[in-house]
Amino acid sequence: MKRSFISLALIATSQLFAAPEPRLLINASSEAALKPGSPAVIELKYIDKNETGEEVVLKDIKTVMGKTMHFVVVKSDLSSFAHFHPFFDPMTGIFQAPIHLPTSHPDNQDATRAFPEAGEYLIYSEVKSISKGILIHALDQKTAGEPVFHEIHPDIPHADGTYVHYLNEKGEKAEVGSRYRTEVTISQTAGEGGDLFNFEFLLKEKTDTGYAEVESLQPWLMMGGHAILLSRTGETAKDRVFAHEHSGRPEKGGRLHFSYFARGGMATDIYRMWMQFKHKGKVLTLPLTFAYPLQ
CATH class of the missing domain: 2.60.40.10 (Immunoglobulins)
Structure with a gap:
């Protein structure tokens, strides 16, 4: 059976896992090792092409539900979850978020525990571009260290289904x-x-x-x-x-x-x-x- 990829309440203009291309950096590097629980800075930008085929950074970003980006990080075994909101610089087109550091920002508390232990992680970014519409991208990220795996099991409902x-x-x-x-x-x-x-x-x-x-x-x-x-x-x-x-x-x-x-x-x-x-x-x-x- 074919799987479904649906987000943001089925907004018709969504482009799922499509161009422009997202580029993720850890501590300003595409090759830096991400250490579980260690302070770091995540950067993300969207690379598009102009009329002449040159690569340009997408900058025409609008807010969606009060944020310029919704950033979701989930361990591949579904044992950990983080939903936070990188800050956007409209001059450079770069989204940036410190992780594993204390924060007083009420909407970014999850960033303090984005990658809690070694393993593989799933990343989903959601933004709205004036020219491209809603963009949803899926990325994979490994951390340094020996992977830790947790088996999850379905919760058991009560007799009435609750x-x-x-x-x-x-x-x-x-x-x-x-x-x-x-x-x-x-x-x-x-x-x-x-x-x-x-x-x-x-x-x-x-x-x-x-x-x-x-x-x-x-x-x-x-x-x-x-x-x-x-x-x-x-x-x-x-x-x-x-x-x-x-x-x-x-x-x-x-x-x-x-x-x-x-x-x-x-x-x-x-x-x-x-x-x-x-x-x-x-x-x-x-x-x-x-x-x-x-x-």
């Missing part, structure tokens, strides 16, 4: 009784040319008597929440199912809704979705792992 997880105040997965309780249900609807998957998310906070739905979630990056979906199978980043989906802003309460349309149907595989949302000034991330066909 996936329940707990997060601590730092937004890390934790034991029953921790500060937050998340509940997610997944439904599938067959459609013309593919299947629509709906993810219903609910956030509850611990109270004196149990857990209660939070009063409100804060908008994050101009949306109610963001979600990244990736498949486990695929030799390279381009071979994976990748989607960046969004939820509208909730007027109140802790409910979010994410949708994903799988063109041609969903391939049998294990998938992980990272749902990101903001509560009381902090961006939290819930990793949900599920198998398809759904249990």
Whole structure:
């Protein structure tokens, strides 16, 4: 079955893994070794060709959901995830982000743990060019050191189909009784040319008597929440199912809704979705792992 590559809510002008060509530098070098957890500077630029065939750097970048770039780094075994936003210099056309360094920027906290251990990583960059439209590129990056592999397994839903997880105040997965309780249900609807998957998310906070739905979630990056979906199978980043989906802003309460349309149907595989949302000034991330066909 052919895989689907869908992102940014199926924007029609998207160019998936197409020209212009992205060029990634580590500490200003294309050959520098990336050491897990060590401070470094990532640079990315897009190389295009002008009317005479000369290489030029693409500079006509616009913001998408409040950022000039969305940069996603996931370990190839899906065990680690980072979503951050390199800074753009319109004079040079270069995007730049320090990694593995402390930051007070609330939208770039994930950059502190972009490449936590040795292994292979999948990188997805998303930008909007005035002349080219939405550009989504997939890159592969290895780190120095002996690779570490983690086997992931699907989460087991409750009898009613609800996936329940707990997060601590730092937004890390934790034991029953921790500060937050998340509940997610997944439904599938067959459609013309593919299947629509709906993810219903609910956030509850611990109270004196149990857990209660939070009063409100804060908008994050101009949306109610963001979600990244990736498949486990695929030799390279381009071979994976990748989607960046969004939820509208909730007027109140802790409910979010994410949708994903799988063109041609969903391939049998294990998938992980990272749902990101903001509560009381902090961006939290819930990793949900599920198998398809759904249990």
